Amino acid sequence: MPELRTESRSPGYAKVLVGEIPGQLRDLTPQGCKIVTLSPISPSIGTPIELLIIPDPTSQIPSFTAQGELRWIRNDEIHHNYGFQLTGFSSPKEKEHYHRLVAQYSRS
Numbered sequence: 001m002p003e004l005r006t007e008s009r010s011p012g013y014a015k016v017l018v019g020e021i022p023g024q025l026r027d028l029t030p031q032g033c034k035i036v037t038l039s040p041i042s043p044s045i046g047t048p049i050e051l052l053i054i055p056d057p058t059s060q061i062p063s064f065t066a067q068g069e070l071r072w073i074r075n076d077e078i079h080h081n082y083g084f085q086l087t088g089f090s091s092p093k094e095k096e097h098y099h100r101l102v103a104q105y106s107r108s
Contacts, residue, residue, distance in 0.1 A: 014101060015054040018082075025053060028102045032068070032085040040080045043070050048087065053098070061101055064094040 014025040016035055023037035035051070043049050047070050055061040068084035075081065089095040 013056060013105070014059075017052040017054070018049060023082075028105055030099065030102055032071070032083065035082045035084060037080045037082070038078070040075075041082065045070050045073065049084075051084065053101070055097075055101055059101065059104055061097050061104075064097045065090055066094065066098055 016023050016025045018035060018037065018041045021037050021039050021041050023035045025033050026036055027034040041049075049068060049070065051066045051068050052063065053066060054063045066086050067088040067090075068086050070082060071085050072083040073081070086098070089098065
């Protein structure tokens with residue numbers, strides 16, 4: 001499958017809750033991220049969903065919520081991989097937390 005992404009991804013790490021399903025936040029960009037879970041989530045492509053992002057404590061970034069739209073799903077034998085486009089934050093502070101997280105991992 002050809003790569004359609006126009007921006008570089010940062011291989012970040014944070015925990016995330018998609019509803020009640022725990023996962024890992026990966027491949028951060030200013031506009032979105034990949035989430036990897038061991039259990040499937042129920043939304044279909046195009047569905048808006050709230051994400052609770054829990055950064056590593058060493059990042060000194062507090063947990064925050066973001067709204068995202070599910071853009072793609074790819075599964076393998078063990079993992080469920082989801083691509084989300086971020087569509088909003090509850091406050092400017094939460095948006096700042098996300099961009100700090102992206103910036104932190106873009107330096108890695």
